Every structure is written in structure tokens, then in C-alpha cells.
Amino acid sequence: MDKIEKNLLEQVAGLHEVPAGAYNIRSNGKMAGRNTTAHIDIVTKEDKQGIDIIIKPGTKKESVHIPVILSESGYQEMVYNDFYIGEDCDVTIIAGCGIHNCGVDTSKHDGIHTFYIGKNSNVRYIEKHYGEGDGNGTNIMNPMTVVHCEENAHMEMETTQIKGIDSTNRITKGDLKAGASLEVHEKIMTHGKQYARTEFEVDLNGENCSTNVISRSVARDDSKQEFFSKINGNTACAGHSECDAIIMDRSCVTASPQLTANHIDASLIHEAAIGKIAGEQLIKLMTLGLTEAEAEQQIISGFLK
Amino acid sequence: MDKIEKNLLEQVAGLHEVPAGAYNIRSNGKMAGRNTTAHIDIVTKEDKQGIDIIIKPGTKKESVHIPVILSESGYQEMVYNDFYIGEDCDVTIIAGCGIHNCGVDTSKHDGIHTFYIGKNSNVRYIEKHYGEGDGNGTNIMNPMTVVHCEENAHMEMETTQIKGIDSTNRITKGDLKAGASLEVHEKIMTHGKQYARTEFEVDLNGENCSTNVISRSVARDDSKQEFFSKINGNTACAGHSECDAIIMDRSCVTASPQLTANHIDASLIHEAAIGKIAGEQLIKLMTLGLTEAEAEQQIISGFLK
Numbered sequence: 303m304d305k306i307e308k309n310l311l312e313q314v315a316g317l318h319e320v321p322a323g324a325y326n327i328r329s330n331g332k333m334a335g336r337n338t339t340a341h342i343d344i345v346t347k348e349d350k351q352g353i354d355i356i357i358k359p360g361t362k363k364e365s366v367h368i369p370v371i372l373s374e375s376g377y378q379e380m381v382y383n384d385f386y387i388g389e390d391c392d393v394t395i396i397a398g399c400g401i402h403n404c405g406v407d408t409s410k411h412d413g414i415h416t417f418y419i420g421k422n423s424n425v426r427y428i429e430k431h432y433g434e435g436d437g438n439g440t441n442i443m444n445p446m447t448v449v450h451c452e453e454n455a456h457m458e459m460e461t462t463q464i465k466g467i468d469s470t471n472r473i474t475k476g477d478l479k480a481g482a483s484l485e486v487h488e489k490i491m492t493h494g495k496q497y498a499r500t501e502f503e504v505d506l507n508g509e510n511c512s513t514n515v516i517s518r519s520v521a522r523d524d525s526k527q528e529f530f531s532k533i534n535g536n537t538a539c540a541g542h543s544e545c546d547a548i549i550m551d552r553s554c555v556t557a558s559p560q561l562t563a564n565h566i567d568a569s570l571i572h573e574a575a576i577g578k579i580a581g582e583q584l585i586k587l588m589t590l591g592l593t594e595a596e597a598e599q600q601i602i603s604g605f606l607k
Numbered sequence: 608m609d610k611i612e613k614n615l616l617e618q619v620a621g622l623h624e625v626p627a628g629a630y631n632i633r634s635n636g637k638m639a640g641r642n643t644t645a646h647i648d649i650v651t652k653e654d655k656q657g658i659d660i661i662i663k664p665g666t667k668k669e670s671v672h673i674p675v676i677l678s679e680s681g682y683q684e685m686v687y688n689d690f691y692i693g694e695d696c697d698v699t700i701i702a703g704c705g706i707h708n709c710g711v712d713t714s715k716h717d718g719i720h721t722f723y724i725g726k727n728s729n730v731r732y733i734e735k736h737y738g739e740g741d742g743n744g745t746n747i748m749n750p751m752t753v754v755h756c757e758e759n760a761h762m763e764m765e766t767t768q769i770k771g772i773d774s775t776n777r778i779t780k781g782d783l784k785a786g787a788s789l790e791v792h793e794k795i796m797t798h799g800k801q802y803a804r805t806e807f808e809v810d811l812n813g814e815n816c817s818t819n820v821i822s823r824s825v826a827r828d829d830s831k832q833e834f835f836s837k838i839n840g841n842t843a844c845a846g847h848s849e850c851d852a853i854i855m856d857r858s859c860v861t862a863s864p865q866l867t868a869n870h871i872d873a874s875l876i877h878e879a880a881i882g883k884i885a886g887e888q889l890i891k892l893m894t895l896g897l898t899e900a901e902a903e904q905q906i907i908s909g910f911l912k
Contacts, residue, residue: 375833535881549868559880560863561853569882576866577874 306373306402314398315434321396322464325367327351328381330374342366342393352382355395358512359388361422367396375405375439380412389452396428399443401466403435410442413574417448419455419482421505427459433466441466446473451482453508458485463498464606465491471499479541480508488517489606491551492525502531506539506568515543520602521553531559535568545574548605550598608639611678611707618737619703620674626701630672631658633686635679647671647698647891657687660700664693664725667724672701675718680710680744685717694725701733706771708740715747722753724760724787732764738771746771751778754763756787758813763790768803769911770796776804783844793822794911797830797858807836811844811873820848825907836864846856850879853901853910865911 303311307329311317319540320335324342327335331351338344341361345354355366369500387393403409419425433441449457455478476484484504492498504513513533521527533541547555561570579601589595608616612634616622625640629647632640636656643649646666650659673688692698708714714835726729754762758782768775781789789809797803809818818838824870826832838846852860866875884906892902 358732391841530896547868549871549873552872553871554869556865556867557877558865559879560861561879562859562861563881564859566854566856566858566883568854571878571880572862573876573878574864575654575876576864579870 303329307371309399310371310373310402310432311369312386314371314400314430315367315396317367317369321365321367323367328370330372331379332379339364339515347382350382351379351425352384355383355385357385357387357391357393360390361388362392365394365396366468369397370399370411372400372409372411375403375409376407377408378408381414383413383415384606385415385417387417387419387423387425389422391420391423391425394426394428396431396475398428398430399445401433401435401441401443403439403441404434406438408440408442412444414446414448416582417450417457419449419451419457421452422454424456425458427457429459429461431463431467431470433468435466436562442469443467444471447475449474449476449484451476451478451484451511453479456480456483459485462489463491463598464489467496467498469497473501475503476513477505478508478511478513480511482508482511486515489525490519491516491522491606492527494521494525495523496525499528500523500530504532504541505534505536506537506541509538511540512540517545518606519547520550520606521547521555522550523553524551525553527553527555529555529557529559533561533570535563535565535570537565538567539569541568541570543572544600547576548602549576549578612676614852615676615678615705615707615737616674619676620672620701621634622672622674623792625672626672626698628670628672633673633675635677635682636684646661646877652687655687656684657689660688660690662690662696662698664695666693666696666698668697670699670701673911674702676702677705677714678906680708680714681712682715683715686719688718688720690720690722692722692724692728692730694727696725696728697732699731699733703735703737703911704750706738706746706748707895708744708746711743713745713747717749719751719848720753721753722762724754724756724762726757727759728761729761730883732762734766736768736772736775738773740771745773745838747774748772749776752780754779754781754789756781756783756789758784759786760784761788767794768796770798774802778806780808781818782810783813783816783818785816787816789814790880792819795822795824795832796907796911797832797849798826798827799830801830802827803830804833805835807848809838809846810836811840811846812842814843817845818847822850824852824860825855825911826852826860826892827855827864828858829856830858832858832860834862834864838856838866838875839869840870840875842847842870844874846873846875852881853907854881854883857858
């Protein structure tokens with residue numbers, strides 16, 4: 303693995319060396335490393351690109367790293383990863399995709415991650431998307447995440463796209479059985495002429511299940527962002543979505559969160575706010591000695607933290 | 608005018624007798640009364656159904672009543688009313704439609720109201736929709752309101768549909784120039800198998816213009832409601848939308864408010880909440896001696912007030 307690939311791995315998975323626990327590293331469409339454990343198996347799919355991650359019931363405090371990196375300009379792929387998580391598990395899954403594109407072609411990673419989370423299991427899922435290059439080739443990433451939660455299963459999802467992705471269409475879907483919960487924290491920053499579209503759809507099907515979708519985004523330069531969410535309350539359940547965006551320069555942001563209550567005991571709330579950085583906040587930091595650019599940077603970092 | 612027609616007039620326009628000021632009463636497609644004043648002219652359209660309401664510049668503290676009533680079961684109409692409001696006016700316009708349907712046919716009123724509001728003018732627009740009958744014929748109302756606000760024009764719109772409309776598709780569109788504002792308060796209650804769809808779209812085009820869209824609704828029985836709003840901030844402007852719904856019985860409510868900021872100085876916010884009447888509120892009123900039904904009624908009245 304060369305320096306470029308090592309840097310991508312660090313960016314998307316925080317990896318400086320081979321991770322502890324189970325892992326599968328995919329580099330330019332090939333397996334660049336894999337480890338399984340007594341409780342976590344990883345199997346290459348035979349009918350299409352991708353892997354099955356099989357986590358035995360009762361697996362606790364283990365982690366799986368499955369980073370994907372693309373360093374050949376113009377490489378394009380469509381990958382299917384399925385996660386079968388048994389009952390009573392407590393695991394952390396770190397995915398992510400990094401593209402290094404120093405050519406003129408379009409590099410593209412489309413990934414569909416499907417989670418089958420067993421009863422009473424807790425899953426923390428972290429996903430980072432990152433791109434770099436000299437700016438001539440286009441970097442595209444279209445991640446789709448589908449989450450099926452059995453009774454009392456809990457999924458906490460953190461997704462981050464801070465830099466270097468020219469176009470993305472991010473789709474997350476969930477369906478929840480009784481007592482299950484899905485918590486999503488999304489952070490996006492776009493710059494240049496980038497375009498980012500985010501879509502969430504959560505079906506609250508089981509009694510007393512709940513979801514909380516929080517999206518924070520910053521749009522700089524001439525970039526464009528669209529946020530769509532749908533929360534469907536089909537039973538006694540609670541749903542909340544929140545979408546806050548900071549616009550800068552000549553950027554454009556649309557927020558369109560939809561709530562549907564199909565049951566009298568569904569309780570649904572959403573909030574959204576779009577605006578620029580408040581003038582007072584900037585002035586306050588500037589009186590402390592920061593330049594305007596530094597003050598902006600500090601506010602944005604705090605907002606996306 | 609018979610007793611049924613008089614009752615409809617009272618329901619939709621609060622009229623017990625002929626109103627003061629300008630008015631035009633439309634009953635089953637025919638003019639049932641008209642009065643113009645020195646400042647307000649009402650002219651029958653020649654190319655299609657409807658009237659032009661022309662309000663001279665500088666007209667202050669005057670009102671126009673333009674109620675529409677349908678008492679013949681099965682009567683259907685499409686009416687175009689255009690309002691030309693000069694500069695520096697301060698007027699109140701009371702519209703509304705009442706249907707009495709005691710037959711088996713579908714009675715239907717489609718109305719398109721277009722407002723051209725001159726600079727520095729204030730318009731208060733009140734619109735009520737009401738239906739009654741023995742329940743065999745269907746009552747349909749599809750009101751569309753289009754508001755063009757010149758510089759510093761202000762429109763305050765109150766729309767109410769409490770009872771008796773089986774199906775409605777309510778569309779309100781506005782475009783605002785510099786310093787203009789559009790304030791909308793909508794109240795809807797549906798019952799039985801009724802369906803109500805509401806759509807707002809406001810383009811904030813002029814510097815420092817603003818809009819505030821507030822919708823409060825109650826859905827009872829098996830009724831269905833859909834709320835859509837779009838606020839487009841195209842300049843330095845402020846937009847707020849709020850959609851609160853109480854669901855009861857087996858009803859279903861969707862809220863889908865969209866915000867788009869196309870300019871760094873656009874500040875846009877929305878909030879929505881859907882849920883049933885809080886149990887504590889009911890219990891509190893019941894400890895004061897009200898029955899459950901009375902307590903519910905009191906909470907709903909307060910919510911829609």
C-alpha cells in the first residue's frame with residue numbers, strides 16, 4: 303500500500319496501521335486486506351461486488367472496519383455490502399470511502415449497505431466520505447444505507463462528508479420494529495461547484511420505536527445542497543428531524559423534511575433553519591483577536607463538531 | 608334570498624344583513640347583489656365567470672365583501688376574481704364560499720383570486736369555506752389565491768375551513784418585492800372521510816421582504832390532510848413557516864414544508880409538529896368537571912382560535 307492509499311485510509315477510517323478486530327480493506331476494486339474473528343465473519347459475495355459481514359449473536363464490544371479507497375483516476379464501481387447482525391450484539395462498524403483522483407476522468411463509488419439488526423442489538427455505524435486530487439477529474443459517491451431493525455434493536459449512525467466529493471446522492475432508509483430506534487447524525491460541507499443531495503426515509507412500524515435525524519451542513523462558494531427527509535409514523539412512536547444549514551458565498555440550500563402521522567399515537571416533530579453565520583458571533587470572535595476568516599472557520603468547526 | 612342562503616352568508620361572511628361598503632354576492636352562479644363606492648368599483652368579467660375589484664389609490668379603512676353561495680345541489684362553477692389595489696390603500700376584503708347540498712350530486716366551487724397590491728398598501732384578506740347538507744351529495748372547493756406584492760405592500764390572509772367540505776385543494780402563491788410582507792394564518796378541521804390538501808409557495812424576491820405561514824389543523828375520524836409549503840429566499844429576506852396538527856381517531860396528516868435559500872442573506876426557518884391532544888391537558892380539564900368530549904372540544908377550539 304503506497305503513501306496515497308495510506309493517507310486515504312487515515313482520512314476515512316482513522317487508520318494508521320492495520321486495525322484491531324475484523325476488517326476488510328477494498329482498494330481499487332480488489333481486496334487489500336482482511337481479518338475475521340471468532341465472532342465476526344467476512345465473506346466475499348459470489349454473484350456481485352461486495353461482502354457479507356456476519357456477526358454472531360451475543361458479540362459484544364467488537365468492531366469491524368471496512369474502508370474503501372479509489373486511487374486510480376477513472377475507476378468506477380458499484381458495491382453491495384450486507385451486514386447480518388445477530389441478537390444481543392453490541393458492535394461498532396466503521397465504513398467510509400476515500401477517492402484520490404489525479405487524472406481527468408470521473409472516479410465513482412456507488413455503495414449499498416444493508417443492515418439486518420437482530421433483537422436487542424446495538425450498532426454504532428460510522429461512515430466518512432472524502433475526496434482529493436488536482437481538481438480535473440470528478441469524484442462521485444452515491445452511498446445508500448438500508449437499515450432493518452428488529453425488536454429493541456438500536457442503530458446510531460454518524461455520516462460525514464467534509465471535503466472533495468463533487469457530486470453525491472446519499473440515501474438512507476430504515477424500518478423499525480417495536481422498541482427499536484434509529485439515530486442519525488449527518489455532517490456535510492460542500493465547496494466549489496459541488497452538489498450534495500441527502501434523502502432519509504424512516505418507517506416507524508413497531509410500537510414505541512423512535513427515530514432522530516439530525517443534519518448539519520455548510521455550503522460554501524457556488525455549491526448546492528438538497529435535504530429531503532420522510533418520517534412515517536405508522537403506530538405509537540416518536541420521530542424528530544432537524545436540519546440546520548449555514549450558507550456562505552453564492553451557495554444554495556434546500557431543506558424539505560416531511561412528516562406523516564398515520565396513527566393517533568404517532569408524535570412527530572421537525573425543525574429546520576437556513577441562514578448565514580450570525581454577524582454578532584463573528585464580531586465577538588474578532589474582538590478576541592481572530593481575523594474574519596479564522597472566526598468563520600472556528601464557528602463552522604463548532605457547528606459541524 | 609331564502610333562509611338557507613341567508614344562513615350560508617352568515618357562516619362564510621358573518622353577514623346578517625346587507626354589508627356596509629362595497630360588496631358582490633354571488634348565488635348559484637348569478638349576481639344576487641352588488642354595491643360599489645366612490646373608491647371601490649366592481650365590474651363583471653366579460654370573457655369568463657368572475658369579477659374585477661378595482662380599488663383606487665389612497666383608499667383607507669374600506670371593506671369589500673364578496674361571498675359566494677351554492678344552494679342548488681350539483682351546481683359546479685369556476686370563477687376568476689381579480690383584485691387591483693392601488694398604492695397607499697388600507698382595506699379589508701372578506702371572501703368565502705358556502706355550499707348547501709341536500710341532493711345526491713356533487714356541488715363544486717373552484718375559485719382563482721389574484722391580487723395585485725400596489726406600493727405601501729395594506730390588505731387584510733379573510734376567507735371562510737363552509738359546507739352543509741344531508742351528506743349524500745359531495746361538496747368540493749378548490750380555492751387558489753395568487754398574491755403579487757409591490758414594494759412595501761403588506762397582505763395578511765386568514766383562511767378557515769371548519770366544516771362540511773368533503774374535498775379541497777387549497778393553493779396559495781405569492782411573490783414579494785422589496786420591503787413587502789405576506790402573513791398567512793390557516794385553520795382547517797376535517798372530519799368523516801374528508802380530504803384537504805394545502806399548498807403554499809412564496810417567492811421572496813425583493814430586499815428585506817418577509818413571509819410568515821402558520822397552519823393549524825385538526826383531523827378527526829377517517830379524514831386525511833396534506834400540507835405542502837415552499838419558501839424560496841432569493842435575496843436578503845426572512846421566511847418562517849409553522850405547521851401544527853392535532854390528529855384524532857383514525858385520521859392521517861402529512862406535513863411537508865420546504866425551504867430554499869438562494870442567497871446568503873436569506874434567513875429561513877420552519878417548524879412542524881403532529882400529534883394527538885396531550886393526555887395531561889385532557890385530565891386537567893376533566894378534573895375541573897368537564898367530560899372527556901367537552902375537554903377535547905375546548906382544547907380544539909383554543910388551538911384553532
